[in-house]
Amino acid sequence: MIDRLVLEADAAQNARRYPDAERLVKQALALEPDHGRALTVLAQIEAKTGRQAEAIARFHSILEKDPFGFDAVFWLSVLYRGAGNHGEAVRFAQQAIELRPLEAHVQSNLGLCFLAVHDLDKAVTAFERSKQLNPRIPMNLHHLGMAYQLQGRDHDSIAAFEQALRLAPNMPETLAALGQALLNRVDTEGAIRCAERLLTLNPKSASAHLLLASALIAQGRAPDAEAHIDLALALDPNGANGQAMLGLRYQALGRLDEANQRFKNSARLRPEQGFAYCAFMRNHRVTDEDAEMVAEMESLVGAGKVPARGLSYLHFGLGKAYEDLKHYEQAMAHFDEANRLAYRLRFGEASFDRDKYAKTFDWTIKTFSKEFLESYRHEGLETDCPIFIVGMMRSGTTLVEQILSSHPLVNARGELPFWMQRRQSVMAVGETKLDVNRLRQVAETYFEFIHHLGPEAPHLTDKMPDNFLLLGLIHLAFPNCKIVHTIRNPVDTCISIYTTPNRTAVEYANNKDNIVFAYEQYRRLMAHWRNVIPADRLLDLRYEELISDRDAVTRRLIGFCGLEWDEACLHPEDNERTVATPSVWQVRQPVYSTSVERWRKYEPWLGAFAKLR
Numbered sequence: 001m002i003d004r005l006v007l008e009a010d011a012a013q014n015a016r017r018y019p020d021a022e023r024l025v026k027q028a029l030a031l032e033p034d035h036g037r038a039l040t041v042l043a044q045i046e047a048k049t050g051r052q053a054e055a056i057a058r059f060h061s062i063l064e065k066d067p068f069g070f071d072a073v074f075w076l077s078v079l080y081r082g083a084g085n086h087g088e089a090v091r092f093a094q095q096a097i098e099l100r101p102l103e104a105h106v107q108s109n110l111g112l113c114f115l116a117v118h119d120l121d122k123a124v125t126a127f128e129r130s131k132q133l134n135p136r137i138p139m140n141l142h143h144l145g146m147a148y149q150l151q152g153r154d155h156d157s158i159a160a161f162e163q164a165l166r167l168a169p170n171m172p173e174t175l176a177a178l179g180q181a182l183l184n185r186v187d188t189e190g191a192i193r194c195a196e197r198l199l200t201l202n203p204k205s206a207s208a209h210l211l212l213a214s215a216l217i218a219q220g221r222a223p224d225a226e227a228h229i230d231l232a233l234a235l236d237p238n239g240a241n242g243q244a245m246l247g248l249r250y251q252a253l254g255r256l257d258e259a260n261q262r263f264k265n266s267a268r269l270r271p272e273q274g275f276a277y278c279a280f281m282r283n284h285r286v287t288d289e290d291a292e293m294v295a296e297m298e299s300l301v302g303a304g305k306v307p308a309r310g311l312s313y314l315h316f317g318l319g320k321a322y323e324d325l326k327h328y329e330q331a332m333a334h335f336d337e338a339n340r341l342a343y344r345l346r347f348g349e350a351s352f353d354r355d356k357y358a359k360t361f362d363w364t365i366k367t368f369s370k371e372f373l374e375s376y377r378h379e380g381l382e383t384d385c386p387i388f389i390v391g392m393m394r395s396g397t398t399l400v401e402q403i404l405s406s407h408p409l410v411n412a413r414g415e416l417p418f419w420m421q422r423r424q425s426v427m428a429v430g431e432t433k434l435d436v437n438r439l440r441q442v443a444e445t446y447f448e449f450i451h452h453l454g455p456e457a458p459h460l461t462d463k464m465p466d467n468f469l470l471l472g473l474i475h476l477a478f479p480n481c482k483i484v485h486t487i488r489n490p491v492d493t494c495i496s497i498y499t500t501p502n503r504t505a506v507e508y509a510n511n512k513d514n515i516v517f518a519y520e521q522y523r524r525l526m527a528h529w530r531n532v533i534p535a536d537r538l539l540d541l542r543y544e545e546l547i548s549d550r551d552a553v554t555r556r557l558i559g560f561c562g563l564e565w566d567e568a569c570l571h572p573e574d575n576e577r578t579v580a581t582p583s584v585w586q587v588r589q590p591v592y593s594t595s596v597e598r599w600r601k602y603e604p605w606l607g608a609f610a611k612l613r
Helices: 002-016 017-030 036-047 052-065 071-084 088-100 104-115 120-133 140-150 152-169 172-184 188-201 206-220 222-235 239-250 257-270 274-282 286-305 308-324 327-347 354-367 368-377 399-403 418-426 436-451 465-477 490-498 511-534 543-548 548-561 596-603 606-613
Strands: 386-392 410-411 459-463 482-487 538-542
Touching: 002 017, 002 036, 002 465, 017 036, 017 052, 017 511, 036 052, 036 071, 036 274, 052 071, 052 459, 052 482, 071 104, 071 436, 088 104, 104 140, 120 140, 140 308, 140 399, 152 172, 172 188, 172 206, 188 206, 188 399, 206 239, 222 239, 222 418, 239 257, 239 274, 257 274, 257 286, 274 286, 274 308, 286 308, 308 327, 327 596, 354 465, 354 511, 368 465, 386 399, 386 436, 386 465, 399 410, 399 459, 399 482, 399 548, 418 436, 418 465, 418 511, 436 459, 465 511, 482 548, 490 511, 490 606, 511 606, 538 543, 538 548, 543 548, 596 606
Parallel strands: 386 459, 386 482, 410 459, 482 538
Antiparallel strands: none
16 A cells, blocks of 8 residues: 555655645655655655655665665756755765766766856766767757857857757747857857747747847847847846946947946856956946955956856956056956857867968959959949948958048948858858859849848948958949048957957957967968059058058048048048947047057067067
């Protein structure tokens, strides 16, 4: 009879009929108070109904009688993990593995325990063993993906999340994690699909609205993102991610004090994210008044419990803080660590393929000769509406766009990945002939695209620095359009690339030698474009000259673009347009000279950058 009561109690608890289960098991224990299985079932019921302290005490009592009782060992690991006693959780999880090493859920539990103490390598090993034992447990695959993501292995995390979703297509937490991983790899369309699926499952998901907003902003569609940020904040007013997103929104609009308050709120709500601290430090000039927050960041770094992505942001933020405080050796030490972490996050153990990178430049220079451009000169659109702004990243392109869009006849469209995404469809690397029909189709699609992004104006700017690689195609698509190429001191440019957290995965960033190599490739390609693109279509604008002789250089820029002079162009800091680049704080200030020869502050620690002096 006792065994029957225990079996019925176990069945009732598995069916989540906890009152019935407890009644039945207590009937059994009334008949035999030391019945091992009955005590285990009662402890499990206590654990599942929120009575963790009672459950822990009862499982310990069971272990005293049976030191090798698997259920007690396993459940103590789970309960201690839930209570935040991670040391005991790991200890009991390892004992459970010794008792049953070939059970997938036991390995998965060990992985969760290691994840809780941020021992990512051991967590991944446990989740991978669990997957080997049973590859069809969706939640284990989700946890494996999360561990990969925390390691910065976005490619592997995406594969794990997708495998989990093939088994269980409507797991919200996995859809959200996959969307973020795709966004980390700049797959904005994939991130949008995940967000839209999440919103179909739950229209009131604040995290889904924020994911969608982030993807839209990454596509240059900040106005479309605003409604989703508002909805997310209405649904979860105190969410850390929502506060950070609102901070970015205020920052883009030039409302810097409000942005800083939101960044502080976000950092307080979830310090380990790191991003909010970094955003705050980069959104103002750090002084001794910020000492308390700098100390908080140092404490987080020293605690060793922040995931790699958050840690990278903290180091970037501390580097900026110490530079403002004129502690340059400390600043560079933090920038070095930030870049080490960021490189691993984005590329793992892969190395920058310099040979492949250089061959793209070789092919471009060889293919887009003066004769080649002349042979296709009349295939593009006749309009002169778009103004293209290019240059090495961090060379002043945002400032130039801010100046131009201060003119009443010019509206800014920001950074548009359009040409990078479509270049292969017009002419892939390695080909020698241009698909003329496709070129015109893409040009017409682009023209419609930029006109639908915002308010109309006779001229619209497209500021995508890396478009310097595609100037041959762009010039053929729009032979009458102006191209403004910004040039900044090479070492200052490279230092700025190195000390700025990039939103997208730039394959040469985060390593001084790679940045120098990429800069040299860029420089030789721009020398080629100057020889083959007419001088009245391509203007070299030097950042340092713009700073030192602002009136004359700004007038030259406006005249080159075929515009009448307007005094507003001398006050780009008053331009109220939305700005969504890492330079957002700088362009809200009056034109300043503090970034000129910035590299001298770091002269003892330049490393490979010294080559470009």
